[in-house]
Amino acid sequence: MYNICIMQNENNDIIYGKNSVLEALIAGEREFNKILIANNIHSDTKLNQIKELAQKKGVVFQFVAKEKFSQWAGLNHQGVIAQISPIKYTDLDEFLEQKHQNASLVILDGIEDSHNLGAIIRTCVCAGVSAIIIPSRRNVQINSIVEKTSAGAINHIPIIKVNSLVSTVQRLKNSDWWVIATDASAKDNYYNINYCDMNFALIMGAEHSGVSKSLIKEADFLVKIPMLKDFNSLNVSNALSAIIFETVRQKSER
Amino acid sequence: MYNICIMQNENNDIIYGKNSVLEALIAGEREFNKILIANNIHSDTKLNQIKELAQKKGVVFQFVAKEKFSQWAGLNHQGVIAQISPIKYTDLDEFLEQKHQNASLVILDGIEDSHNLGAIIRTCVCAGVSAIIIPSRRNVQINSIVEKTSAGAINHIPIIKVNSLVSTVQRLKNSDWWVIATDASAKDNYYNINYCDMNFALIMGAEHSGVSKSLIKEADFLVKIPMLKDFNSLNVSNALSAIIFETVRQKSER
Numbered sequence: 001m002y003n004i005c006i007m008q009n010e011n012n013d014i015i016y017g018k019n020s021v022l023e024a025l026i027a028g029e030r031e032f033n034k035i036l037i038a039n040n041i042h043s044d045t046k047l048n049q050i051k052e053l054a055q056k057k058g059v060v061f062q063f064v065a066k067e068k069f070s071q072w073a074g075l076n077h078q079g080v081i082a083q084i085s086p087i088k089y090t091d092l093d094e095f096l097e098q099k100h101q102n103a104s105l106v107i108l109d110g111i112e113d114s115h116n117l118g119a120i121i122r123t124c125v126c127a128g129v130s131a132i133i134i135p136s137r138r139n140v141q142i143n144s145i146v147e148k149t150s151a152g153a154i155n156h157i158p159i160i161k162v163n164s165l166v167s168t169v170q171r172l173k174n175s176d177w178w179v180i181a182t183d184a185s186a187k188d189n190y191y192n193i194n195y196c197d198m199n200f201a202l203i204m205g206a207e208h209s210g211v212s213k214s215l216i217k218e219a220d221f222l223v224k225i226p227m228l229k230d231f232n233s234l235n236v237s238n239a240l241s242a243i244i245f246e247t248v249r250q251k252s253e254r
Numbered sequence: 255m256y257n258i259c260i261m262q263n264e265n266n267d268i269i270y271g272k273n274s275v276l277e278a279l280i281a282g283e284r285e286f287n288k289i290l291i292a293n294n295i296h297s298d299t300k301l302n303q304i305k306e307l308a309q310k311k312g313v314v315f316q317f318v319a320k321e322k323f324s325q326w327a328g329l330n331h332q333g334v335i336a337q338i339s340p341i342k343y344t345d346l347d348e349f350l351e352q353k354h355q356n357a358s359l360v361i362l363d364g365i366e367d368s369h370n371l372g373a374i375i376r377t378c379v380c381a382g383v384s385a386i387i388i389p390s391r392r393n394v395q396i397n398s399i400v401e402k403t404s405a406g407a408i409n410h411i412p413i414i415k416v417n418s419l420v421s422t423v424q425r426l427k428n429s430d431w432w433v434i435a436t437d438a439s440a441k442d443n444y445y446n447i448n449y450c451d452m453n454f455a456l457i458m459g460a461e462h463s464g465v466s467k468s469l470i471k472e473a474d475f476l477v478k479i480p481m482l483k484d485f486n487s488l489n490v491s492n493a494l495s496a497i498i499f500e501t502v503r504q505k506s507e508r
Binding site: 128191238 | 273277369373376377379380381382403405406407410443445479480481483486487488491493495496502506
């Protein structure tokens with residue numbers, strides 16, 4: 001039996017787990033209130049890194065009785081919790097003003113599941129995606145489960161939050177970005193598109209309903225992942241992984 | 255706040271969610287005790303399919319007060335729960351006796367997370383993998399979370415449970431299967447291997463520790479996924495997706 005609480009307040013988020021805390025310390029972009037470490041956990045490389053970095057950066061860490069962690073019993077916190085300022089979103093304008101060459105963006109349209117969002121962020125960082133765009137409504141927002149599932153990756157990639165995905169896509173197209181949307185009824189398989197020599201934004205749709213029609217209409221290319229069995233239900237983070245690493249493969253051949 | 259209980263007993267598993275129940279009915283390989291449907295949920299295509307198929311196959315379904323579902327409050331059950339016989343594992347010998355041509359197998363070495371295992375099963379079905387091999391110890395077993403996360407995919411692929419992965423890999427090699435293991439320190443990127451014209455088994459390792467040394471030693475090929483940022487922590491199901499769909503791409507070019 002697990003109890004999972006998503007904790008957030010206006011000024012501080014809670015992040016938990018060694019990777020989440022360590023990666024936030026390494027990135028150094030957020031203010032730490034404090035780090036709590038359960039006094040019954042064994043020291044290991046990651047915990048030592050956390051303590052060293054915290055000390056170096058003047059972040060308070062406290063050893064507390066393991067009983068204090070009982071309020072977070074359902075979280076896989078590994079005995080480490082930090083109170084930290086919320087992530088800073090990146091502004092779309094600022095992002096577009098930077099110079100981009102053969103860059104990639106991932107746009108998420110209505111992702112509902114925190115675990116999926118965390119896994120997507122992680123995959124994007126590993127595959128060198130430049131930024132992730134999420135809508136401010138009708139999409140899961142960044143919470144402590146997303147932070148944990150991203151294994152701290154969230155500190156290594158700009159997240160851009162926008163009010164309207166449609167007008168964002170239009171702006172991208174006007175700024176020389178090519179827009180690719182995934183659509184189960186597309187003619188092209190994703191590996192039949194050439195992703196080199198362009199900046200592209202890849203739109204991934206909600207777990208059940210896929211990419212919205214209004215965005216499909218705006219896309220320059222539609223791609224699908226071929227399904228080898230009569231079972232068309234790939235998890236969205238796994239779909240993204242197949243496509244985004246194909247773009248990595250193509251670029252590596254240049 | 256979620257409460258998640260993993261329910262299992264010797265004779266019956268609980269599966270939940272429309273996809274899980276529908277796909278198990280379609281596959282028709284397991285015995286249903288009964289299906290419970292909360293009387294407050296709206297009818298939709300999937301629920302109608304469940305009711306029709308259950309009727310056709312003589313499976314009892316009951317409408318019950320939504321209060322009865324409160325014991326499963328933490329599960330994303332969508333108002334549908336079924337009591338069902340456990341999945342039937344496939345025997346390795348039987349599997350190897352079948353004729354395989356350009357087939358793929360996925361071997362999981364120490365996967366700990368139910369969500370990951372569910373996502374891996376789903377990806378394997380979509381990518382046409384012939385079977386999944388899991389060890390009987392030191393790996394998460396098939397439970398109701400795995401079933402749900404697999405979105406019913408578990409009913410569409412043989413799962414082979416073995417006592418020793420090392421001796422299984424040796425047997426595969428003696429039966430003309432090539433064995434590929436993922437290893438962060440491998441020289442070859444996964445897309446530099448030719449996966450066509452052979453039967454291959456791909457070993458994916460545990461979330462933290464990767465593939466065991468004893469299995470790395472047995473592998474014919476070692477492959478890695480290139481990491482484009484200094485952040486080497488791809489989720490195992492996303493890593494699998496990148497590799498397995500590369501094998502699909504290569505075969506499609508033949």
